[in-house]
Amino acid sequence: MIMYEFDWTSIPGALSLLVKGMLITLEVTVTAIAVGVVWGTVLAIARLGGNRLLSTLAATYVNLFRSVPLVMVILWFYLIVPQAIKAVFGEGIGDIRLASALTAFALFEAAYYSEIIRAGIQSVPKGQVAAGQALGLTNGQTMRLIVLPQAFRNMMPLLLTQAIILFQDTSLVYVIGLSDFFGTAYKVGDRDGRLVELLLFAGAVYFVICFSVSRLVKRLQARFSQ
């Protein structure tokens, strides 16, 4: 019986490529968190606000993005974004794969973040809003100065957990051929005929990062709930 013979030698030489890929992964993750939280907050406020038209629009946006697979969303934006870029800037501007991925993840994550933020806002006691109004604050000021800071504090663990899921999900940019960390690992493995080693290595790296961050989140959660 011949067992598989591991050969890890192609990894050290590919480290600089893999690091470059990891930077793309992080770029997509961080952009999606930043845009997702801001746009998600706007969606959550629109949904909870009194304007029926705005709240229906926000609900439709959120439900649509949440019922379609991320793979399809990435493919959709890889169809739309290049054409939009071409229409606005003309030919040959920048990396269209990266631009498509950034747009897709930012708009997709906003739908998920808005649900977390909506629950966070609803977890703030009503008396806080009444107190803000009694102090003569406008609705906007009450939301910004009183409700949102408390809401974000309450939902910090959930937002961070969602960030870990997002970090893992960015590997799906594979479907449009963008070389993020996973895409690079796959290409190197395919090139050197060492797919087994590279895929196991990629899995181990993701595991170490996600496991450590989730431990940190747990510790943070324990401190917040004191």
Added chain:
Amino acid sequence: MGYNWNWQVFLQPSATGEGTYLTWLFEGLQWTVMLSLSAWGIALIIGSIIGVLRTVPNRWLSGLATLYVEVFRNIPLLVQLFIWYFVLPELLPPTWGNAFKQMNPLAQQFFSAMVCLGLFTAARVAEQVRSGINSLPPGQKNAGLAMGFTLPQVYRHVLLPMAYRIIVPPLTSEFLNIFKNSAVATTIGLIELSRQAQQLVDYTAQPYEAFIAVTVLYVIINVTVMFLMRRLERNVQVPGYIGSK
């Protein structure tokens, strides 16, 4: 942007000569549903076992179950799928590995995706089962033991029947997720819905019609599952708990 809409493209005979492009869509739908349902079966069984093990008073068993959950939760689904599909057949004893590689490619893709999706979702189901069991007052378990039940009997007759009824709503969202996650199988070439969307783009050059049709099918799946699960939730909810009438 001059785009020529042509919805009749679905009625044209397909490039393979069998049926129309509409047939491709239905084939994709069938694979998506079959993959998701069979993976859901695996997820429920393995997830229940792991979830129960996480709550038992035995450090080895609960440690093992925790390890399972952490491993499957902290590695991206896509990486797991590639490990099942590309890595495992190489690491298995050669006779097994070769037997796998000699299977029909569609069967290889389907089995890898089914096992991958099933075990991945099992980790999430396990967390729900565990939190369901932990949400029960400790008196229930003690009462069972005081009645002379063994621990397995307490789980079988007292804890699990209640826990399952409590966790139906979170399980609904995992069930919805499995349909969405099944789209990842497109990366190993399984001809499920999102694969068919890409194939239709390649063969018909009508990308918007193809993507809209597939997106609508996903939304229909979502709405159908949600409708069925709401009915199930109403039927099994425990009287006296918040959310029940």
